[in-house]
Amino acid sequence: MSSPGFAVISHLTAGRGQMGTSLSFHLFFAVLGVGLPLMMLTAEGMHLRTGDPVWRALARRWSKVFALLFAVGAASGTIISFELGLLWPRFMAFAGGIIGLPFSLEGAAFFIEAIFVGIYLYGWNRLSPRAHWLAGFPIALSAAASAFFIVTANAWMNVPRGFQLSHGRVTHVNVLAAMFNPAWATETTHMVLGAYLATTFGVAAVYAVGMLRGRRDAYHRKAITVSLAMAAIIAPLQLGVGDLLGRTVAQHQPATLAAIEGVSHTESGAGLNVGGIPLPGHATTVFNVKVPNLLSLLAYDRPNAPVRGLDTFPKVDRTPLAGWTRLSFIGMVGIGTGLVVLSLWYWLRRRRNGPAPEDRYTLLALAAAGPLAFLANELGWLVSELGRQPWVVYGVFRTASAITTASGLGATFAGFTILYLGLSLVTVWGVRRITTGTPDHGHAPALSVA
Amino acid sequence: MRLSDFIAIGLGLALTAYALLAGADFGAGILHLTFTGRPHQQGSLTRTIGPLWEANHVWLIFCITILFSAFPAAFAALGRVLLAPFTLVLMALVVRGVAFGVLSGAAGLERADRLLGRAFGAASVIAPLLFGASAAAVAQVSSAARTASAAPAGGTPLSVPWTGLFAGMVGLLAVALCAHLGAVFMTSRLERAGEMRLVDGFRRRGLQTGTALLGFSVLALLVAAWKAPSVWHRLTTAGLALVVIGLLATVASVISLARRRYSTARGATLLAGGALMWGWFIAQSPHLIGTRLTIDTAAATAPALTALAVAGGLVLIAVLPAFYLLYVLFARPSPEVTE
Numbered sequence: 001m002s003s004p005g006f007a008v009i010s011h012l013t014a015g016r017g018q019m020g021t022s023l024s025f026h027l028f029f030a031v032l033g034v035g036l037p038l039m040m041l042t043a044e045g046m047h048l049r050t051g052d053p054v055w056r057a058l059a060r061r062w063s064k065v066f067a068l069l070f071a072v073g074a075a076s077g078t079i080i081s082f083e084l085g086l087l088w089p090r091f092m093a094f095a096g097g098i099i100g101l102p103f104s105l106e107g108a109a110f111f112i113e114a115i116f117v118g119i120y121l122y123g124w125n126r127l128s129p130r131a132h133w134l135a136g137f138p139i140a141l142s143a144a145a146s147a148f149f150i151v152t153a154n155a156w157m158n159v160p161r162g163f164q165l166s167h168g169r170v171t172h173v174n175v176l177a178a179m180f181n182p183a184w185a186t187e188t189t190h191m192v193l194g195a196y197l198a199t200t201f202g203v204a205a206v207y208a209v210g211m212l213r214g215r216r217d218a219y220h221r222k223a224i225t226v227s228l229a230m231a232a233i234i235a236p237l238q239l240g241v242g243d244l245l246g247r248t249v250a251q252h253q254p255a256t257l258a259a260i261e262g263v264s265h266t267e268s269g270a271g272l273n274v275g276g277i278p279l280p281g282h283a284t285t286v287f288n289v290k291v292p293n294l295l296s297l298l299a300y301d302r303p304n305a306p307v308r309g310l311d312t313f314p315k316v317d318r319t320p321l322a323g324w325t326r327l328s329f330i331g332m333v334g335i336g337t338g339l340v341v342l343s344l345w346y347w348l349r350r351r352r353n354g355p356a357p358e359d360r361y362t363l364l365a366l367a368a369a370g371p372l373a374f375l376a377n378e379l380g381w382l383v384s385e386l387g388r389q390p391w392v393v394y395g396v397f398r399t400a401s402a403i404t405t406a407s408g409l410g411a412t413f414a415g416f417t418i419l420y421l422g423l424s425l426v427t428v429w430g431v432r433r434i435t436t437g438t439p440d441h442g443h444a445p446a447l448s449v450a
Numbered sequence: 451m452r453l454s455d456f457i458a459i460g461l462g463l464a465l466t467a468y469a470l471l472a473g474a475d476f477g478a479g480i481l482h483l484t485f486t487g488r489p490h491q492q493g494s495l496t497r498t499i500g501p502l503w504e505a506n507h508v509w510l511i512f513c514i515t516i517l518f519s520a521f522p523a524a525f526a527a528l529g530r531v532l533l534a535p536f537t538l539v540l541m542a543l544v545v546r547g548v549a550f551g552v553l554s555g556a557a558g559l560e561r562a563d564r565l566l567g568r569a570f571g572a573a574s575v576i577a578p579l580l581f582g583a584s585a586a587a588v589a590q591v592s593s594a595a596r597t598a599s600a601a602p603a604g605g606t607p608l609s610v611p612w613t614g615l616f617a618g619m620v621g622l623l624a625v626a627l628c629a630h631l632g633a634v635f636m637t638s639r640l641e642r643a644g645e646m647r648l649v650d651g652f653r654r655r656g657l658q659t660g661t662a663l664l665g666f667s668v669l670a671l672l673v674a675a676w677k678a679p680s681v682w683h684r685l686t687t688a689g690l691a692l693v694v695i696g697l698l699a700t701v702a703s704v705i706s707l708a709r710r711r712y713s714t715a716r717g718a719t720l721l722a723g724g725a726l727m728w729g730w731f732i733a734q735s736p737h738l739i740g741t742r743l744t745i746d747t748a749a750a751t752a753p754a755l756t757a758l759a760v761a762g763g764l765v766l767i768a769v770l771p772a773f774y775l776l777y778v779l780f781a782r783p784s785p786e787v788t789e
Binding site for chain 2: 074083173
């Protein structure tokens with residue numbers, strides 16, 4: 001619908017671009033919004049137990065960063081709730097009455113979270129230490145609940161259930177069946193664990209950078225220890241849940257499975273492509289090692305089960321971005337595996353030698369793991385979104401049919417992209433200002449973080 | 451009454467909560483702009499809304515989710531016609547959130563804080579201005595108003611004159627209401643905290659904004675009679691009682707402020723704001739959009755509505771006590787600097 005003279009990208013691409021930019025921006029803050037409260041609670045709980053002021057200083061510093069990130073996340077989340085209607089009115093007219101329930105429940109969780117964020121952040125001196133700590137629990141719980149509810153809606157887009165279509169009209173709606181579709185459990189768990197994992201490695205990375213710059217004090221050591229202790233529990237779990245989610249995809253989204261695993265032709269006893277990096281624009285892959293029968297075994301529990309190839313699907317039903325989907329998938333799995341290895345290796349070394357490994361290479365690895373863990377989250381979200389194309393609701397509703405008929409998406413996309421870039425810079429500057437300012441307490445020295 | 455009517459009433463209540471509570475927070479931003487160069491006043495504003503504004507903002511998300519779950523057709527239609535003003539509103543909201551978040555995070559460079567304060571204030575003006583203009587434009591949609599030109603296949607073209615004179619006037623009315631809410635809330639809070647020196651500045655602002663609110667209310671009505679006859683007709687028939695209540699309450703608020711009765715002023719302002727919102731709703735009912743799309747036509751299927759009603763009820767049972775706790779805990783602005 002955009003005026004042809006200015007149409008550098010198509011109307012649909014502009015809409016998808018804007019939605020994608022908004023979601024990838026929001027995802028970063030959403031992930032920290034889920035993960036940081038858990039870390040604040042842990043640190044504050046350790047302070048209550050041990051009386052060590054370093055724990056309290058950590059909790060306070062993290063809560064200040066959280067306050068800023070929560071403000072950005074709440075605003076960027078509001079943008080997305082509006083954009084569902086502004087960019088995809090036909091999708092929402094179709095889906096609103098089916099998946100409205102989890103969105104409304106998410107509203108409730110967000111209410112609780114916002115209320116207790118106010119109480120927690122501004123209540124350090126108004127509540128007893130114990131009551132203050134307890135006020136953090138509703139934040140951590142409702143943040144995880146928010147992620148849970150939103151991702152059930154995404155799971156529904158991947159595996160739609162709980163309605164029937166007759167003559168293009170939605171009938172026989174069962175909102176619970178829609179919400180608890182076959183993918184809800186694996187997708188939500190994968191997302192929440194992913195958020196915890198990215199946050200723990202993100203926090204560890206910040207303090208690893210601090211140590212690399214010579215600030216080797218109790219404050220930095222404790223922060224890294226608590227982060228990696230949590231990571232060591234979560235990372236292996238995430239690997240297992242990821243495998244379960246792969247099975248869900250195999251069962252309900254065969255075209256998506258073919259795209260993410262790079263299966264072009266149907267194979268029985270399909271091998272797992274390890275590596276197999278596609279070159280966008282080329283049919284071939286590079287660095288591929290094929291492990292015989294492993295894909296069939298992983299996806300269907302039988303070494304000789306057939307796996308449908310991408311070429312068995314009509315061309316209009318194949319994701320047009322199969323190469324990028326595969327690339328995102330490889331990136332996510334590769335980083336995830338690396339994080340598992342890193343956390344196990346850290347604790348193995350620590351147990352054998354006593355003190356924590358603080359050599360340059362360990363710290364460098366930790367410093368790199370933080371941003372990579374966030375990247376893995378973004379890539380996982382890309383796998384879910386690109387892998388489902390050309391559908392917005394898999395097998396039911398095409399993305400191209402969902403886009404608004406209003407004109408001007410090129411302008412709004414450009415506007416939001418510039419705005420997000422600016423806001424990212426301001427946010428980074430704001431976080432640095434908090435973390436490099438004067439310490440909260442005289443008796444907790446060297447509080448600067450990065 | 452059908453279930454969809456009850457949900458529409460619930461939506462109206464939630465929207466009113468957003469307009470009054472978040473409206474006061476917008477007002478704090480507007481006042482922040484008018485107190486540029488006066489750190490005491492500005493500080494008391496940011497400290498007061500700091501713990502509250504996020505929770506107040508969630509009413510908007512709550513309204514949006516109710517709207518698209520219970521009335522997906524209305525959400526889709528509004529999304530189509532309000533793309534431009536809502537895009538600008540969203541930009542204002544996110545700028546405001548980031549600016550306030552950074553501003554209250556740590557005291558830093560004076561110049562940067564001044565800039566952030568300006569961004570926070572400007573965005574606090576733009577958001578209610580465009581929300582008000584959009585609401586007025588939606589109210590003006592009638593079954594007769596169709597644009598022939600931009601009729602997409604399968605879509606229902608609506609003419610939504612959000613840049614018109616009536617829309618602009620209602621936008622200014624919304625800004626004045628927010629600023630007045632903010633000023634009146636601050637006077638009663640600061641009075642209870644015993645900060646009498648600061649109260650006077652906010653009282654003056656309250657008198658100014660109250661007068662502006664009254665002026666824009668009368669002007670908006672006059673413009674409606676001229677430019678939006680259908681809205682004028684409905685306001686002076688179905689909505690007449692609420693229009694009168696709203697005007698009287700605004701007058702009462704200004705008089706109470708003049709007499710330094712701050713709690714009374716606060717009650718009167720809330721009443722005026724409530725009357726304004728419900729005057730709009732009553733004038734529109736049983737339609738969600740102008741006189742075009744009815745509650746019944748836009749409603750989702752019965753099972754979806756039932757689930758939503760149950761969920762919405764549970765939400766309020768969980769949320770309202772928490773809100774109470776929040777407001778009680780932060781009833782007085784604290785002199786301490788929050789960290």
